[in-house]
Amino acid sequence: MEAWYAATLERDSIGEINVPAMSLIQGFITGNALTRVVQLGHYYGYSTLLVGFWLRAMNQGGKLVTIDIDPVATGFTNEWVERAGLQDFVEIRLCDSAGPQAIPESTAVFGGRMPELIVLDSSHQYDHTLRELDLWVPAMEQHTLMLLHDTSTYAREWDAAGKGGVQAALDKWAPGRKDVELLNLNRRVGEPGTSGEIVYKDGCGLGILQRR
Secondary structure, eight states: OHHHHHHHHHHTOOOOOOHHHHHHHHHHHHHTTOOEEEEEOOTTSHHHHHHHHHHHHHTSOOEEEEEESOHHHHHHHHHHHHHTTOTTTEEEEESOTTSTTHHHHHHTTTTTOOOSEEEEOSOOOHHHHHHHHHHHGGGSOTTOEEEEEOOSSGGGGGOTTSSOHHHHHHHHHSTTOSSEEEEEETTTTTSTTOOSOOSSOOTTOEEEEEEO
């Protein structure tokens, strides 16, 4: 990982998910012995490598399928997965995480099953996130989980179109639904008048969605 940091710094391609979010993801995967994990958006591979290391250490036959639309970032990630010797634990797919091939590409790796955990950290764009939710959530098995990064008010600025990003997409998509439970950690970080030290140390926010 130190070598990965040096390489991404040299390329000016820093953009990894932060430590509090990765710690929570590690708890879900290793604490519950999850073996079917899908990642929507891997960028240059920080979280992909860490999840691969965890699955290898668990030695339970687990697999991560990670999807991204950026061919340059995907090529770089693939190179580092091979360098880390994680080919048996990580499957990389170059496609749109909201496109029609995303689910078939993933479930084929799991023998036709849907993942137990989906980590959504892709475009951060309102319209794209809505399409991801519409595609993936109805196909999720009962009790399985989706974690959505960048769900706070502060993180709305990552939406290049100015539509409010992941938070606004959830606000549009979730009300009235009877098929999911949803908790948005640190949702209000970035709103005027908010103060106090946050306990979950990720001001970007994290949505925890469970299929009923």
